[in-house]
Amino acid sequence: MPAMGASPLMPFQRIELDGVAAAVQEQFGSGISLERGSRGVVLAIHLKEPNVLADLSKALFWDVGCSFGGLIVEEHADRWRLCYLFLARGSGWVEVVLEVPATVQAVPSISAGVHAADWFEREAEDLFGLRFEGHPRLGDFILHDQIWPEGVAPHRKPQRKSVNVHQMQFRRRPNPDWRPLLVVQDPGSFAMPVGPVYEGGIGESLHFMLETVGEDVLRAVPRLFYKFRAVEKIAEGQGVSDVLLLAERFAATSSFAHSLAFSLAVERICSLEVPKRATNLRVLLAELERLRHHAGAITGICESTALAVAASQAAIIEEELLRASCKFAGHRYLFGLNTPGGLRRDFVSRDFETLIGAVDRAIEDLRELEDRLHFTSSFLDRLEDVGVVDPSKARDLNLVGPVGRASGRGHDLRRECPYGGYDSYTFETPREAEGDGYARLRVLFQEAYASAGLIHQSIERMEPGPVVALCESFIPGAALGWAEAPIGAALHWIRLDESGIVERYRAITPSFNNWLGFHAAVEDFAFQDFPIILATFGLSATECDR
Amino acid sequence: MSFWFWHGLKKGVRSTHYPRKFESAAGVSPGRPVATEFDSATEAVLAAANCPVDAIVARGSAAEVKLERCIYCQHCHYGNPHLLEWNSDYEWTMAALGPGKYQPLPGAYHRSLHVMVVDAGDCGACLHEVKQLNNPLYNMHRLGIFLTATPRFADVLLVVGPVSENMRVPLLKTYEAMPTPKRILAVGACAINGGVFGRAFMSAGGAASVLPVDLLVPGDPPPPLAILHALLAVTGRKNPVAQMASLEGNS
Ligand code: SF4
Numbered sequence: 001m002p003a004m005g006a007s008p009l010m011p012f013q014r015i016e017l018d019g020v021a022a023a024v025q026e027q028f029g030s031g032i033s034l035e036r037g038s039r040g041v042v043l044a045i046h047l048k049e050p051n052v053l054a055d056l057s058k059a060l061f062w063d064v065g066c067s068f069g070g071l072i073v074e075e076h077a078d079r080w081r082l083c084y085l086f087l088a089r090g091s092g093w094v095e096v097v098l099e100v101p102a103t104v105q106a107v108p109s110i111s112a113g114v115h116a117a118d119w120f121e122r123e124a125e126d127l128f129g130l131r132f133e134g135h136p137r138l139g140d141f142i143l144h145d146q147i148w149p150e151g152v153a154p155h156r157k158p159q160r161k162s163v164n165v166h167q168m169q170f171r172r173r174p175n176p177d178w179r180p181l182l183v184v185q186d187p188g189s190f191a192m193p194v195g196p197v198y199e200g201g202i203g204e205s206l207h208f209m210l211e212t213v214g215e216d217v218l219r220a221v222p223r224l225f226y227k228f229r230a231v232e233k234i235a236e237g238q239g240v241s242d243v244l245l246l247a248e249r250f251a252a253t254s255s256f257a258h259s260l261a262f263s264l265a266v267e268r269i270c271s272l273e274v275p276k277r278a279t280n281l282r283v284l285l286a287e288l289e290r291l292r293h294h295a296g297a298i299t300g301i302c303e304s305t306a307l308a309v310a311a312s313q314a315a316i317i318e319e320e321l322l323r324a325s326c327k328f329a330g331h332r333y334l335f336g337l338n339t340p341g342g343l344r345r346d347f348v349s350r351d352f353e354t355l356i357g358a359v360d361r362a363i364e365d366l367r368e369l370e371d372r373l374h375f376t377s378s379f380l381d382r383l384e385d386v387g388v389v390d391p392s393k394a395r396d397l398n399l400v401g402p403v404g405r406a407s408g409r410g411h412d413l414r415r416e417c418p419y420g421g422y423d424s425y426t427f428e429t430p431r432e433a434e435g436d437g438y439a440r441l442r443v444l445f446q447e448a449y450a451s452a453g454l455i456h457q458s459i460e461r462m463e464p465g466p467v468v469a470l471c472e473s474f475i476p477g478a479a480l481g482w483a484e485a486p487i488g489a490a491l492h493w494i495r496l497d498e499s500g501i502v503e504r505y506r507a508i509t510p511s512f513n514n515w516l517g518f519h520a521a522v523e524d525f526a527f528q529d530f531p532i533i534l535a536t537f538g539l540s541a542t543e544c545d546r
Numbered sequence: 547m548s549f550w551f552w553h554g555l556k557k558g559v560r561s562t563h564y565p566r567k568f569e570s571a572a573g574v575s576p577g578r579p580v581a582t583e584f585d586s587a588t589e590a591v592l593a594a595a596n597c598p599v600d601a602i603v604a605r606g607s608a609a610e611v612k613l614e615r616c617i618y619c620q621h622c623h624y625g626n627p628h629l630l631e632w633n634s635d636y637e638w639t640m641a642a643l644g645p646g647k648y649q650p651l652p653g654a655y656h657r658s659l660h661v662m663v664v665d666a667g668d669c670g671a672c673l674h675e676v677k678q679l680n681n682p683l684y685n686m687h688r689l690g691i692f693l694t695a696t697p698r699f700a701d702v703l704l705v706v707g708p709v710s711e712n713m714r715v716p717l718l719k720t721y722e723a724m725p726t727p728k729r730i731l732a733v734g735a736c737a738i739n740g741g742v743f744g745r746a747f748m749s750a751g752g753a754a755s756v757l758p759v760d761l762l763v764p765g766d767p768p769p770p771l772a773i774l775h776a777l778l779a780v781t782g783r784k785n786p787v788a789q790m791a792s793l794e795g796n797s
Contacts, residue, residue: 197697202663226712227666228712234749246743296674322678326574330623331620335618344624540670
């Protein structure tokens with residue numbers, strides 16, 4: 001393994017729940033009331049008035065050391081319910097709940113203290129029309145200003161989801177005068193638009209304005225949500241099984257992780273005990289997905305540096321893993337397997353043998369590839385010191401997944417907030433301190449190997465038994481489910497009514513989180529490095545846009 | 547570096563022989579559900595009830611499949627008593643307007659077909675499968691099919707995704723920038739009729755509601771070889787299979 005960088009990596013430190021409670025009690029005692037959380041949340045902090053929100057969030061994030069999970073906005077008939085999720089490492093999810101009457105139109109913004117909340121507030125402002133007071137820049141986020149007029153809040157309840165926006169009266173013609181916001185104002189500076197339909201190759205639809213003064217690009221901020229299909233809105237009013245199909249299909253490269261997080265949430269509502277065999281199989285499938293995803297991400301990095309032979313070899317490994325998934329589970333992207341209560345099908349030992357063979361071959365090829373890449377100086381030159389996000393910035397922006405881990409963060413839900421039986425497995429969470437493109441590549445390789453190890457472990461401990469438990473009791477309400485998707489932490493939150501219909505569905509995705517921090521890696525870089533930085537981040541637009 | 551050269555040589559040629567020979571490696575395709583004969587009409591109805599998107603239609607004691615609607619949820623594949631038979635092929639491209647209504651591009655395009663891919667809100671799977679066509683195992687260049695960077699050079703517009711509202715204008719602009727003659731492929735269940743997203747407030751419900759689509763490639767996602775089959779059908783080197791059902795709800 002390559003040597004760790006200069007700055008030492010902080011060891012994993014558990015944040016005790018009592019400590020969290022004591023800290024907030026002491027500082028905000030009169031403004032809050034504490035409650036034991038339920039259904040995925042371990043501690044709920046209810047705010048009696050909005051004005052402590054910003055300080056409390058800041059204290060949780062910076063003083064207590066929690067990481068930020070996301071914001072869930074809910075519209076009830078008489079009130080807004082805003083729930084801010086924080087992760088107390090090793091202990092579980094802490095929610096900060098603010099309820100205000102439905103007539104209220106503005107709440108305090110927390111993003112001055114917790115920068116990672118920035119986009120969550122912009123999203124809520126666009127979709128619910130809630131204003132976040134003190135937020136520096138609202139609007140033109142999900143609802144692109146050149147299409148949408150001001151004052152439309154499509155996620156509010158009265159907005160019907162079945163009417164296509166195109167037919168609504170309020171829709172304007174594309175506004176010819178619309179211009180993106182440019183920050184760099186130096187004489188001679190100009191902006192180069194990239195996307196949403198890519199000039200070259202196959203890319204997801206997203207857009208960048210590369211603000212440059214010539215050779216060096218000073219700033220590149222992604223403009224996303226071209227692919228926004230309003231998954232959360234479509235889910236409202238549907239049954240759990242239909243929403244499961246959606247959860248599985250909005251981001252196919254991590255579909256198993258998302259359907260798993262969703263199923264875990266439903267299982268909490270139905271108090272379902274997932275059979276042992278299903279838990280093991282889920283670990284196996286989730287790690288198979290991670291392995292395949294990382295092989296794909298490595299292919300992308302090799303392609304971005306135009307190292308054709310390596311890219312081809314990596315692409316072959318990825319395709320072989322896709323085929324192995326298909327042979328094993330009947331679908332190349334592992335659709336149709338998860339269901340609340342377990343899995344929809346079982347496997348026989350011959351399936352495992354074939355799969356293990358394919359996984360071992362893939363790992364062997366990956367190791368060979370990694371060895372060669374380590375000795376290809378022209379390749380390393382393009383990755384080293386490119387797109388650097390240093391550990392303090394990564395912490396500030398709350399980066400998750402392999403990208404965060406390459407910048408010294410230990411954020412891995414499998415370890416920090418174990419779910420689905422991961423606490424009984426032994427595995428490494430690789431970390432690097434440099435935070436450059438090369439560190440991200442190394443983390444991808446290490447994680448791929450760790451996933452293969454987990455697949456082996458899960459097969460070794462496979463016991464016969466049922467693979468699904470049926471739902472017996474069900475109390476309407478909300479629950480949180482989470483999983484460490486290949487790109488990072490994925491959170492799915494649902495509220496069900498008495499008849500099991502989804503009232504509100506919220507998917508918080510790692511790509512959303514990391515796109516927010518992407519700008520940190522693209523400050524003042526050479527234009528030709530742009531595709532490389534993009535590839536080493538390996539983010540998905542569809543997962544972010546939903 | 548020279549070792550990459552030797553490394554490449556050592557691995558040898560790995561490309562499939564399709565379309566010269568049928569590719570039968572396991573896992574190249576998830577296959578597809580096909581019409582199945584049951585013992586009674588009731589059973590056929592029960593089999594049809596399994597499908598969350600009405601892709602299975604009971605006709606007498608048979609259950610027929612409208613593959614263009616199938617989202618590969620696998621409910622008819624395992625996990626309940628009324629299952630359909632599954633084929634393991636991948637040649638299932640169909641003409642959007644029905645058999646006989648499709649005109650392939652003329653012979654000049656046979657060995658030089660340029661494809662423009664537009665992601666109109668797909669989930670990443672279809673796009674990924676299109677991308678696999680460029681890898682050495684499929685290597686579509688050997689068939690004279692190339693991805694192009696600009697619509698000005700494109701003969702085929704390959705659309706994936708249900709056409710999200712924010713992509714409507716970029717998609718139309720891409721289409722308009724292409725020279726004629728051109729053909730449009732809707733790849734994947736979402737591009738055909740919106741898939742799980744359907745026609746909803748930010749989803750147009752498929753490419754056909756925005757553009758004159760020529761060929762449909764069912765699947766969620768269709769495997770690379772199914773997409774390759776469609777691209778070969780664009781120039782008439784393969785034929786679309788007979789339409790399995792009309793595209794209701796897409797007009
Ligand atoms: S696999 Fe396709 S045909 Fe079968 S039940 Fe699912 S959607 Fe319907």
